Amino acid sequence: MPDNVPPVAATASPVPDFPELVRVFARIGCLSFGGPVGQIALMHRELVEERGWVTEDQYLHALNFCHLLPGPEAQQLAIWIGNKLHGIRGGMAAGLLFVIPGAAVILALSILYGFAAKLTWFAALFLGIKAAVLAIVVQALMRVAGRALNTGFKRALAGIAFLCLFLFNLPFPLVVLGAGLIGTIAAAKVPHLLALKPVAPAGELAPRPWRHSLNAVAIGSAAWAAPMIAVFALLGPDHVLWQVGVFFSKLAVVTFGGAYAVLAYMAQQAVQGFGWLSPGEMADGLGLAETTPGPLIMVTQFVGYLAAFRDPAPFTPIIAGLLGAALTTWVTFAPCFLWIFAFAPWIERLEHAPRLKGALAAVTASIVGVIANLSVWFALHVLFTRVAPATVGPVQIALPNLTSLDWRAALIAGVAAWLVIGRKWNVMAVLALAAGAGLVLCQAFPA
Incomplete structure (x- = not known):
């Protein structure tokens, strides 16, 4: 393993305080380019490798779960991690910060597009x-x-x-x-x-919530x-x-x-x-x-x-x-x-x-x-400029x-x-x- 790559956390670190969670997810929201693959890799580096807030097994387990759901799996993974660390307010903060930067930028671009779409350039x-x-x-x-x-x-x-x-x-x-x-x-x-x-046999599970x-x-x-x-x-x-x-x-x-x-x-x-x-x-x-x-x-x-x-x-x-x-x-x-x-x-x-x-x-x-x-x-x-059914x-x-x-x-x-x-x-x-x-x-x- 290269020297500059930190080892993957085997066990989760202590839960960060809420302001720190907000700062980190604001950073992730601003850097989450590259579609779901890039976004999932970014969160893995930030939250598993560098900070150890969740373990590798927890991260992959949650990612598999998010693939079962409709909607953007990367954002849902962010909500899950925020919810795990700070409950409902953590999930809300992580999920909103994952979306808000991109939403603001694409809204500005949509406004520009609405007015400039007819221009030749x-x-x-x-x-x-x-x-x-x-x-x-x-x-x-x-x-x-x-x-x-x-x-x-x-x-x-x-x-x-x-x-x-x-x-x-x-x-x-x-x-x-x-x-x-x-x-x-x-x-x-x-x-x-x-x-x-093959599905592993289930052990003792918590009561149905x-x-x-x-x-x-x-x-x-x-x-x-x-x-x-x-x-x-x-x-x-x-x-x-x-x-x-x-x-x-x-x-x-x-x-x-x-x-x-x-x-x-x-x-x-x-x-x-x-x-x-x-x-x-x-x-x-x-x-x-x-x-x-x-x-x-x-x-x-x-x-x-x-x-x-x-x-x-x-x-x-x-x-x-x-x-x-x-x-x-x-x-x-x-x-x-x-x-x-x-x-x-x-x-x-x-x-x-x-x-x-x-x-x-x-x-x-x-x-x-x-x-x-x-x-x-x-x-x-x-x-093609002309397509007909x-x-x-x-x-x-x-x-x-x-x-x-x-x-x-x-x-x-x-x-x-x-x-x-x-x-x-x-x-x-x-x-x-x-x-x-x-x-x-x-x-x-x-x-």
Whole structure:
């Protein structure tokens, strides 16, 4: 082991005082770039290796638990650690500080985008960013597939999920729930198909914490619903803020597999269903989320802002956009606190639930198909300026007009893929280089 790397703590250090916990999680929130992998690695270094606030086993145990829940697992892990160290106020502080820095930055970028999206230089900048995002999504697909598809059965589940979404346009939640059901059955009948490890027999477990969980669900659900009740009472069910709140509340319940997995469903509904933004703008939003700290699912705030900004009555566009961003952020992240506070006491029991592990393994495999569908969707809309659906019976395929290929975007995407996948460049550096290339190419070779 190199001299400059501290040994992993075998036992947890004494509990830090609350101000110190706030300082450390504020630092983590400002430095949590790089998506969930980078964020989880950052917290491991800060909290396990350097400070020893939780042990290695506790950290991995909690991470496995967070993978069972919908929503951003890195933020939920932060909430769990804060809750373990300082109870409810510790969990609230850790979870909020993990989100607030990124939320503030992406809100500022969303405001700029809302006013500047029609400018030529801004469009050129984002042509490069969108092309780089395509390479980043493909990298995510390769990374998740390499980790998740370790059996032929899992590869088949991924392929079926892709076909269900790409050819038959089935709803994302239905695909995920179907995979979970298949995994539950397979875990009971043929666990080897999912490469499940034998579950260790449970020893003496603590009493079931029903009262604690029910209280957390009741309080958390009331807090989650409070702004929606206000919107319904003041603006009614036809207002865009109500539509935004309901949609992202549903999304918060089905966001298994991380931001890349749920983006396909969000894009399908936000672009085709509600018409809040275009496919290119959806890619722009992910580019913004990639450049800010915090969970990548923060891209939902960008969508909520633009949806309200463009349909502002009875508010001004900027006020409507701010309300849309705030509501979206609330209904997206409030459930994360609910899940952790309600279900963390059950973590030990969940480790001894083989069918639940089977469901999670199958859902993770299907997520590969979901991300593959997202990759194809992005490629079509980033590389081609004209894409039209073609229907053959129950099958609907999006076909590009080959003459509408934007060679500038294709060139930037190819170089970005080589840098991020082949050369292992930092995502931020690739995005910056791609943005500059977009400006130069659009200036030299205008469309």
